[in-house]
Amino acid sequence: MPPALPSVSIVIPAYNEEPVIRQCILAALYQSVPAKEIIVVDNMSKDRTAELVRLMQEEYPDVPLILLSQDKEQGLIPTRNHGLDHASGDVLGRIDADSLLEPDWVEQVQRGFADPEVMAATGPVLYYDMPLRRFGLRADDRMRRFVLKLAKKQYHFLFGSNMAIRKDAWETIRTEVCRDEADEMHEDIDVSVHLADHGLKILYIPGMISGMSARRLEDSPKDYRYYVTRFERTYKNHKIHRRVLRVPMLIFMGVYYPAKVLRKVHQVRTRQVVRRGGI
Template sequence: MSIVIPAYNEESVIRQCLIAAIYQSMPAHEILVVNNRSTDRTADIVRQMQLEYPESAIHLLEQNQVQGLIPTRNFGLDHATGDVLGRIDADSVLEPDWVETVQAGFSDPEVAAATGPVVYYDMPMRRWGLKADDKMRQLVLKLARNQYHFLFGSNMALRRTAWEQIRDHTCLDEKDEMHEDIDISLHLAEQDLVIRYIPTMVSGMSARRLENSPKDYRYYVTRFDRTYRAHQIDKRVLKIPMLIFMSIYYPAKIMRAVHTARTARASTIPR
C-alpha cells in the first residue's frame, strides 16, 4: 500500500510523522510526502530523511500549481502506485501495526475504504481519549443505522479502484468551506462503495486545532453542516460529531494547556 501525506509548512511535525510511517510491522510500498508551497524547512527535512532511511521508499512530490489541501491530496493519490492508498495528515503518528491492520481490512474485497479512531498524543489521558473517540464513532455509526460512515483525514485508506471511480466527482471546494474527508465519504456512498470502520486501525494526531480562536474553531466545526448541505443531506444524527466537537472546545483547551505546562516543567527538572 501507499501512504500519502499532504504537507504545508509542517517542519515541526513531519519528522515524527515519517518515523512512525517507516517503523511499521509491515512496511508500506511507498511513502509520499506532497509538499504544497511550504516556506519553511518541510521539504529539507524530508530530503534529509530520504538520506537517513534509504531503504524506505520515501518520495517527495511538489504540488506547486495551486495552494490548498484538496488539490494537494488529489495530486498525491493520483501519483501513488499501491493498490490501497493510505491518507494521513502531517501531524499523524501511526501505530506500529497500522499498515498491517489496513492490509488485513482490505483483504475483504467488499471494502472500498476504511478508517479508525485517533488518539490525541499531546493531550492528557491519551488512552482514555482513544476509547472515547472510538465509542463516539461507533455510536454515530449505530444511530445512522450503518447508512453513513465517514472517513477521517488523519486516519483513512481507500482502494485505488474506488479513488479512480470517485476522483472526478469529488468537490474542489475552492472557497474552503467543507470537510474534504467527509466529501470523499459521501461520494463513496453515492457509488454504493463500502466504508469499513476498523477499531484497531489507530493513528495519533495533534490537538493543535484547539489553538484556534473560538471563532476559527467554530468555523472549522461547522464545516460538517456546509458539507452536508452541499450534498443535500439533512439528517439530525449526522450533527452529533459537530455538537460534540463544539461542546469540548473550552474544557479540552484548558486540559491541553495544563498538560503542555506540566510537560514543559518536567523537561526542565534536573535528572
C-alpha cells in the first residue's frame, strides 16, 4: 500500500484586504483535494478583513477555516511566521490575500511533496487581471525555468504568492529567517536562501498554479523599482553575488512599462463591457 500523501495547510497573511480576501478563501476552499486547514492571519487590519473571514466561517461551518490575529507588530514577516508556526499540516502552503489558487493546487502540492526529499516548492503565476492571461502564464513558467537553468539549480527563488514548505523544513529555518525590520528585502527569497544554506531541496512544479493580481503595476516607477531591486538587496544581505540571480530583477524591470499599458487597456475595456451590461 503506497504511503499516504502529505496533508496541506494554507496560510494567508492579510492586512487591509477587504476587496480580495473572500475570493482568495473561496479559491482555497474549492479544491479537488481539500486542504487540512485554511489559516488567515489578520495583521491589525483597519478595514473589514477579519469581519469577512468570520462571516465565511459562519457560511461554511464544516470547513476548517481559521482566523488568527497577529497584533504584536505590523509587517508581513511576523504575520507570515505566526501563521506558519500555528499550521498543523505536513506541508505549509503560503499565498497572498490576492492569490487565486487553481482548483488542483493542493493536489499538485501533495504530488510534489510525495517525494520525501522535497522540502519546499513553488510554481508559476497567472495574472488574472491582465489580458492574455494564459499567454502570461506560459511566459512566467518559461522565465522561471530559464532562471533555474542559468543558476544550475544551486539557487531557486520561492514566490510568496505561490509557495509551500514542509513543516520540518520550516522548523529548521524558522529562527534563522531574517526579520528585515527595515523592509528592504524579498522575504520569500530570504526563505529560499536559508533553505539552500541547509542543502534542502526546492522543487519547481509547473502545475502548481496560483492566480495573482497585477496591482503592483499601479505603483509609481520609483516605488516599483524599489520593490524589484529587493532581489539585489536580499542577495547582498546574504553575501551572494552571482550575476545570474539578477535575471528576475532585470526581467521585472523590463516589463514594467509595457505591462502597465496592457493593464490600463484591459481596465478600460472591462469598464466599457460593464457599462454595456456585458458583465
